[in-house]
Amino acid sequence: MKPPKFDYHAPRSVEEAVALLARYGGDAKPLAGGQSLVPLLNFRLARPAALIDLNRIASLAGIRQLDGHVALGAMTRQRVVEFSPVVARALPLLTEATRWVGHLPIRSRGTIGGSLAHADPSAEYPAVLTALGGTVVARGEKGERVLAAAELFETYLTTSLRADELITEIRLPVMPAGAGWAFEEFARRHGDFAIVGIAAAVWRNDGRVTARLAAAGAGPVPTRLRAAEEILERDGLGDKAVAAAAARAAELVQPDSDLHASAAYRRNLTRVLTGRALATAIGRAA
């Protein structure tokens, strides 16, 4: 389990990185935190001609709160996200989801951009991006594109990023004051990828309810549970509406069976965890 040979580049700027990616025309892999890519290299399941190491590009890391949204550099470590007071204040759902990402030593290296680009549908960050309606900024030789979750994630471990494109920034709208949130997850062991995870946020504005729900692990891409959100926005946040939304959520997902769980069980978990996530989120909402 040793990596195969590859060319190694550690560019200092995004421009340089993008140029290198373009030069290898799809045979190069960007190396972010390495917590998913290096295992693939060690198993020799990935054999890129080159690794473009993004860890020396200082401009890619950092968290900034701007008007109405938080901008996170793609190379911001998950550990930094976890302990960021800005994130805790503006995006408590992201803080909570981060604690479910692997383990602390994984989060020391793992990055938010790397997790999104890896596009594991069981992972937490893709579900948060989906639930909160965030976007990613992708930079390629021809400039920048801004992609919503639905545009980024295509299927298991596959994004719409082009061979010369990098995610440079993640933008998430600030959750309104008084919003409640929860990230509920069921995994066979602590720290594993979720069998199913649910990201939930709810808030009231002039008596009107806004709900945000997304499922991880219940399909080839993270699933926004819009029809379930609509039940809550229409019927409010009472127990009956929550149960109806949870039941609706289970109908909205397209899970597959694998080693760890059957599709039917995943669908069931979607219902159960949506109910639990909503209960917690509503309890936290003002």
Place this chain on the structure above:
Amino acid sequence: MPPTAPRGGRDAKGHVLSAWVGTSVQRVEDARLLTGRGTFIDDHPPVGNVHHAAIVRSPHAHARIRGYDVAAALRMEGVVAVLTGADVAKACKPFGVGVTAPVHYFPSATDKARFVGEPVAVVVARDRYLAEDAADAVVVDYEPLPAVVDPERALDPDAPVLHEAVGSNLAGHRRLVYGEPDAAFRDAEVVIRERFRFPKYGSTPIETYGLIARWDTLDGVVTVWSNFMGPFIMHPLTARVLGVAENKLRFIVPPDIGGSFGIKSSMYPYIALIALAARKAGVPVKWIEDRREHLIASSSGTDRVAWRELAARKDGTVLGMRYKWYDNVGGYIRSPEPGCSFRPTGNFVGPYRFQHLEVDASVVMTNKSLTGPNRGYACGHLYFETEGMMDRLAEAIGVDPAEVRRKNFIAADALPYRTPTGGLYDSGDYAATFDRALELAGYVELRREQARAREAGRYHGIGLAVAIDPSVSNMGYVATALDPQFRAKPEYLPKSGATESASVKIDPLGRVLTILSSTPQGQGHQTIVAQIVADELGLAPGDITVVDEMDTFTRPWSISSGTYSSRFGSIGTSAVALAARKLKRKLVDYAAHLMEIPAAQLEFRDGAVRHRTGTGPSYSVKELAGRAHWNTESLPDGMEPMLQATAVFGFPEARAVDHEDRVNSSNTYGFIAEVMAVEVDPDTAAIKILKYVTVHDAGVIINPMIAEGQIYGGALHGLGGALYEEMEYDDSGQPLTGTFMDYLVPTASEAPDIDIAHVVSPSPLTTLGSKGLGESSSMTVPAVIANAVSDALKPLGVRITELPMTPSRLWRLIQDARAEPPRGAQT
């Protein structure tokens, strides 16, 4: 947890009996291991010019090998040699196997590959990275064949046959009959039947297997440094495979081994394979198994399909049992298999006194990885089935599961007890130990809580399990796999035995060196031996240096040597104490000579030889050591110079299997009683352990801290197999659990709190009264948690018959049960 084992104490005269045995002395081993100064196999470059191997492995579950093309690999950077299956077939003989079926098991595949991950070639290069590059470039021409992974399917007449010479996939079959089981079933008022399935799992030590082999063609000596931990039957087996004389084959084991749990005791092909590669390459070769290799091609326990029948009276008295199983040993049968079927022969009946049983054991080969001992070797399977049957009996006759067990225990006054299958249970009080567990768990209150929880619609369950905990295998049990007629042939060499040796030396300053031939993997032998020798010689553990590195050229060893089957606590400690006592007698004789007093009037007490009356001069160990070493003239006539003694301990009851298939398959037998309470979340099928109590009787406990460490670890292995771990395959024989992301090892978050207590029934057979307990709760947890979950889901009629209970599978059972009315008890 207050240890209830005997502690250091004094006799009526105030003499120190055991200052150290029975106390939780901190471990000698820890300082080096905590500071990164341990020496594991991968830390070794014992010789220069070591090259590195990568093994090319079959991607097919079943395929004929048509040829190899190694030209490209040989041209690659740093490569010195490639050894293929064709070379292997020419260079060596196949391994001996424990059955008469003609299974030819070579160090690598030769004609066919029979499981994914089977070695087909070895590349030797300057470093491991380059070796793996070249391994990728080895081209093997395969003709894929249909595969079979299910043991029931493998016995179908139209199933693909793995070994043409055998003609079917049945490696061995025995029907063992003890007493009159047919009569017992005829007389039964209640008969229970059930089918069980036990998963294939392994303890996956965090240090994988590894070795360095040097083949010195000038002196003909093959030296192997490896973390192999016995039984040293591996040594003659490997010598025969390689065609070298046994006194030219040297096995050396490094001071530290990173866990094993039986996994490193299989007769792996790797020592022979890498030795052949070293000969071909002309350089010493190192190979460290990587985790992928470990998960797809190391060793695991067998998966088993079992059918059980139990005959009983209405009052709960068990009259007899029928056991039938298919043990799936994978693509070949590798020694010590088929121990999976026969290792528990002496304790097939567990702690119960019924006399009539039939065992119908089939050992089946399929296109899965090979199997071997895994903590609790086959006892986890045995008790999962037996204890499940006892619960079903309790339900059928409408009594508490505790009652049904009590009703059937072998009585305390019947011990030592000869089981119908030939086991000799040396000591114990099963009913009292069981009651201790019930009391500690608050069983009566747990049942009340359960009733309240059920009222509230929650799924609470309480499980019980009891088990005989066998230690120190008698090598003779393996022959149970052979027909008595075969064993009766004059040319057949019977097999039996369990031996261990130890030496104690005193240096001129009176300090002590104790030399073992054990191969511990974390059991703290250095600490335990220091405690024992300190007590015997009236010293402190710090005065004793213990050396436990095995080297077949310098240490006494025999076929059964090694650290496996919970041996050391029973047999190793006995050898150490005997050696110390032998040396003590010599000190007394020497002092008698110096004091000109008959030895009978002297005794060794509190670190010195003294007059029994307590008056007159005395000689301390230090004084005697100085004189004996510096002035050999002071020794009495006929006394060997030097202060050292070697003792070899062997169990006299370790006899060969008899003509009626009875065998004392182990030598000491402990007892385990457990209670577990769980709650099942019906929405997610998550299982929460509310309480878990385990009470052990392993005789005298030498170091309670270390003993309990074994129990905590063993319990989590059992929990792994019950809930998380299974080496799974798809129908084409592709392994699905080749990473630690898919093969789920329990973490600290999954580990339950455990209440541990000990009951002490000293073994009459060992020097200190101790028994082994290394396998401990690994063999009971699958049973106790399955029983607890079945009890929790009783209102739904769900009965656990298969492990592991993954949430997805358990949820399916709950859904199915909700869809149909609860089924009644089978009577």
Place this chain on the structure above:
Amino acid sequence: MSEPVGVRLVVNGVAREGRCPPRKLLVDFIREDLGLTGTHVGCEHGICGACTVLVNGEAARACLMLAVQADGAEITTVEGLARGERLHPLQESFREHHALQCGFCTPGMLLTALDLLRVHPDPSEADVREGLSAVLCRCTGYHGIVKAVLAAAPRLRE
């Protein structure tokens, strides 16, 4: 660009340097090139945690970093914990609570626990279990390890 590259770093307070191909994993570099064999290899895919070291003070898997990525970093391995003959308080606590048997996972456990106690100086048992879930141990059932880390917390706060 797949040719050997120079790596300079500070390991346990000592400046070290070496040359290796860019594909060489940090754990192999530490063990083979720097001769510090206390850091162990258990899975090479980031799950078992045996190879965990501190990189610039934070626990990280040395099997998931390339040695070249550690150029300029400060690394702490298990060899860097004791002060001469005196064990680090966490090591002492491990010994007192029988937190190790075979000792193979121990280096990764110690460094993971040190990082955990920095993040949670006064952890609950649940915090400790969650944090230690990053490292697999097959000997101890984690019992002694959890106790050892809880007992070490107040000593490390001092």
